[in-house]
Amino acid sequence: MRRTKRLGAFLIALVMIFTMLPVMTAGAVNLSGNIVLVMNSTDFTVNGTKTKIDAQGSKPVQSKGYTMLPLRAILEATGGTLSYDGNTKKITIVRGGDTVVLTLDSKTAVVNGGSRSLGAAPYATNGRTMVHIRTLELFGMKVDWDSKTNNVTVKYVEPTKIFNLTLQNGMGTPYSSVEIAPMGTGTPDWSGNLLGADTLNINGNLTVQAPITGTGMYQLRCGYVSAGKTLYHTISNVNLTGMTDRATILMNSTTTPQVSIDGNSATGRTISLYFLNNTGKTISAIYAKPSSDAYFSQTNLIGTSLLQNGGQASTTFSYNASNPYYDFYATCTNGTNETYTRVPVTTTSTQTFGSVVLYANGKTGSTGGSSSGSGDTEVTFKNNSGSKIYEIRVGTKSSSVKSGTTVWSDSDGLGDGKTTTFSMDLGSTTKWYFGIYTTRNPAASRSPSASGVVNFKKTNAISARVTATEEDDGYVLMDYDECTDSDCKDEDDAKDIHDDLTASKSSGGKGYKSSYSSESDFKEAVDSDDRGHYEEQDGEVSFSISQIKYDGSSSSSSSGDGDVDLNLVAYYDDIDNFYIVTKSDYEDDDMDDDDYDDEYDDLISGTLDECEYELLEDALESDAYNYLVWVIGSTVHKARIDVDEDDEWVTVVITGKNKVEYNGSDDEKTLALVENYSGDNNVKVMLNPNSGEEISFKLDDDKFAYRWLSTSKTSDWNFDTDLNGFDDSDVDLDDYNGFIHARFDEDDFTFNEIDD
Numbered sequence: 001m002r003r004t005k006r007l008g009a010f011l012i013a014l015v016m017i018f019t020m021l022p023v024m025t026a027g028a029v030n031l032s033g034n035i036v037l038v039m040n041s042t043d044f045t046v047n048g049t050k051t052k053i054d055a056q057g058s059k060p061v062q063s064k065g066y067t068m069l070p071l072r073a074i075l076e077a078t079g080g081t082l083s084y085d086g087n088t089k090k091i092t093i094v095r096g097g098d099t100v101v102l103t104l105d106s107k108t109a110v111v112n113g114g115s116r117s118l119g120a121a122p123y124a125t126n127g128r129t130m131v132h133i134r135t136l137e138l139f140g141m142k143v144d145w146d147s148k149t150n151n152v153t154v155k156y157v158e159p160t161k162i163f164n165l166t167l168q169n170g171m172g173t174p175y176s177s178v179e180i181a182p183m184g185t186g187t188p189d190w191s192g193n194l195l196g197a198d199t200l201n202i203n204g205n206l207t208v209q210a211p212i213t214g215t216g217m218y219q220l221r222c223g224y225v226s227a228g229k230t231l232y233h234t235i236s237n238v239n240l241t242g243m244t245d246r247a248t249i250l251m252n253s254t255t256t257p258q259v260s261i262d263g264n265s266a267t268g269r270t271i272s273l274y275f276l277n278n279t280g281k282t283i284s285a286i287y288a289k290p291s292s293d294a295y296f297s298q299t300n301l302i303g304t305s306l307l308q309n310g311g312q313a314s315t316t317f318s319y320n321a322s323n324p325y326y327d328f329y330a331t332c333t334n335g336t337n338e339t340y341t342r343v344p345v346t347t348t349s350t351q352t353f354g355s356v357v358l359y360a361n362g363k364t365g366s367t368g369g370s371s372s373g374s375g376d377t378e379v380t381f382k383n384n385s386g387s388k389i390y391e392i393r394v395g396t397k398s399s400s401v402k403s404g405t406t407v408w409s410d411s412d413g414l415g416d417g418k419t420t421t422f423s424m425d426l427g428s429t430t431k432w433y434f435g436i437y438t439t440r441n442p443a444a445s446r447s448p449s450a451s452g453v454v455n456f457k458k459t460n461a462i463s464a465r466v467t468a469t470e471e472d473d474g475y476v477l478m479d480y481d482e483c484t485d486s487d488c489k490d491e492d493d494a495k496d497i498h499d500d501l502t503a504s505k506s507s508g509g510k511g512y513k514s515s516y517s518s519e520s521d522f523k524e525a526v527d528s529d530d531r532g533h534y535e536e537q538d539g540e541v542s543f544s545i546s547q548i549k550y551d552g553s554s555s556s557s558s559s560g561d562g563d564v565d566l567n568l569v570a571y572y573d574d575i576d577n578f579y580i581v582t583k584s585d586y587e588d589d590d591m592d593d594d595d596y597d598d599e600y601d602d603l604i605s606g607t608l609d610e611c612e613y614e615l616l617e618d619a620l621e622s623d624a625y626n627y628l629v630w631v632i633g634s635t636v637h638k639a640r641i642d643v644d645e646d647d648e649w650v651t652v653v654i655t656g657k658n659k660v661e662y663n664g665s666d667d668e669k670t671l672a673l674v675e676n677y678s679g680d681n682n683v684k685v686m687l688n689p690n691s692g693e694e695i696s697f698k699l700d701d702d703k704f705a706y707r708w709l710s711t712s713k714t715s716d717w718n719f720d721t722d723l724n725g726f727d728d729s730d731v732d733l734d735d736y737n738g739f740i741h742a743r744f745d746e747d748d749f750t751f752n753e754i755d756d
Helices: 071-077 133-139 398-403 491-506 519-527 583-587 593-599
Strands: 004-007 033-038 043-046 049-052 061-063 066-070 081-085 090-095 098-103 108-111 114-117 123-125 128-132 142-146 151-156 162-169 177-182 205-211 217-226 229-239 246-251 258-261 268-278 283-290 312-320 325-332 337-344 353-359 364-366 377-384 389-395 405-414 419-424 431-437 450-455 461-470 475-477 534-536 541-550 564-570 577-581 613-620 624-632 635-643 649-656 659-664 669-676 683-689 695-699 704-710 716-721 728-732 739-744 749-752
Touching: 066 071, 066 133, 071 081, 071 090, 071 128, 098 133, 108 133, 114 398, 128 133, 133 142, 133 151, 177 205, 217 246, 268 283, 325 353, 337 353, 377 405, 389 398, 398 431, 398 450, 405 419, 431 461, 450 461, 450 541, 564 669, 577 593, 577 613, 583 624, 593 624, 593 635, 635 649, 635 659, 649 669, 669 683, 683 704, 695 704, 716 739, 728 749
Parallel strands: 004 728, 162 246, 268 353, 377 461, 564 649, 669 739
Antiparallel strands: 033 043, 033 151, 043 049, 061 066, 066 128, 081 090, 090 098, 098 108, 108 114, 123 128, 142 151, 162 205, 177 217, 217 229, 246 258, 268 312, 283 325, 325 337, 353 364, 377 419, 389 405, 389 431, 431 450, 461 541, 475 534, 564 613, 577 624, 624 635, 649 659, 669 704, 683 695, 683 716, 716 728, 739 749
């Protein structure tokens, strides 16, 4: 007799109901200014008046899959000013009380002294800077893109109405978006995403510019991704009464968040410290001491209360910024203890609160880093920096590396070209900043000799290889269009000299033309009027990540700049790189794998082996052709797919050289990837809808196959085999968003979604 078990997709819905108390009304967000741009049009409309964007004929365009806008015209129309330094390629924008510095071809912006990430790097064309659509959100603007009309709408407030808010995430969930609106009745008038391209990680801090026009009571809507869908936490009763220019918000409660208005700097002060228990145990006591002290205080920070797993407790805590690291000792009701060392409680001198997330095995999630040298991710670190390294630190922000976790140190140092291995705890953060120190025993607050960011892309990475590499410190040719010197020779002559320089460098030469007797003579020539578009490279150290392996225990997503999710399945061969490119680059047969790697972000997390799959969120554009490029070894393969206007996701299976099969959500088909782990060969697999004909095929042990299953008549399908004593399984395919991985052993099937 066959036994049938029903597989349901369990949806955990978190419903938050807030009590609305009478509050002082805040000034409305009132994004009264309005600019409308049309893709590929040289006109724009500013507050109802249509005019030319500029005399150079600038226009919004699609570049490498990103929507790019002319910066100067928009900023000046909204009351900002812009200046450009040709030597450093830096653009400085001042609007109201905010200063933003962008660098051409760099995805890092500096906002009021703090680093922020950009979705795409700015670039120059015809003497005008083009920026990614979301870059404008750094100024508190709200930007909307309508793919049907090709319109980009920019809403803004007067520059004097922008406030700086420091957000500290104590909610236990990383957020990809945070919006703000006044408290009150009716539908909230939410702002744009205050985070821009950044993520507000658990216990992370981020200073953003908020378009609010007065003080009072506000609410935050915080977006996060779960099971491929965007959900929201709403945090109400954010009291900004009395704020003059800035505030710090501890997002630790949906109804009573802590707020510090125009914080005052102090070294020693009393703060509210919040503990979140994720140990899997009940904690009966927590003791603390500065990491530099020998003994713990005998005061139980949580008093007589028990801190249940998943619960939160708060205490008044005496904090001294001169000793930023603290150790905590927790006793549990099951008789075990947990010790946490070198925990950074807070990172700013204005914060009146901090938070520490307690995990099992002495791991923490806290502002600035995790427990030193511990974790589940093994990192193989290769030193190609050109210098000996004595210490490596990591942090979740570039500014926190110097006070972050020391994951490796050695008084003998790690020589150039050498490799070492250490472990680290990723927690819920995928993007980590690495800093290297080239002097022995660096001070706790000392800035690294070099630092850079790497992205593990999934929180369940079990191993990876990180390499620090010194870039070539020769001479590089600037964009010819950026050269303003009227005496500059023509572009062909410039390229000839650059080619000679490159050839000399690659053949072991000094890096200057052989016709010059010394490097100083060559430098004098390139610095002269006729070589004004050459500049010397600094030889900075860059960081890269490769060979990432995952344990499959948590979900992940790589993201692009579209509006449709891509379920990508490798069936034909191992996929080393995957890109979404422009039509012109897709049709350019001269582009090789290195060219695509230079021009585009690789959207997959390491190599996607045969029978592996990955969810790429927002990778595709709806109602358009999308151009796919993937690399196997060093061979480039291409395919074009047509994404419908109503598609929410598209499943693509790579089936051969330059070959794919795909279906979107509007096609009502689900891809079933079936694997045989039963130990038997020639097993008959039977897939039966509740209506219609059976699909069957034979599968040998350790082999896999795929079939498209129609859901147009029914989404209920039965999965079975002809193995003796096998338990068949009923599945609702609507729960799997276009892809299901069905793996069977000698007893039954197990099923995974695309993000498992």
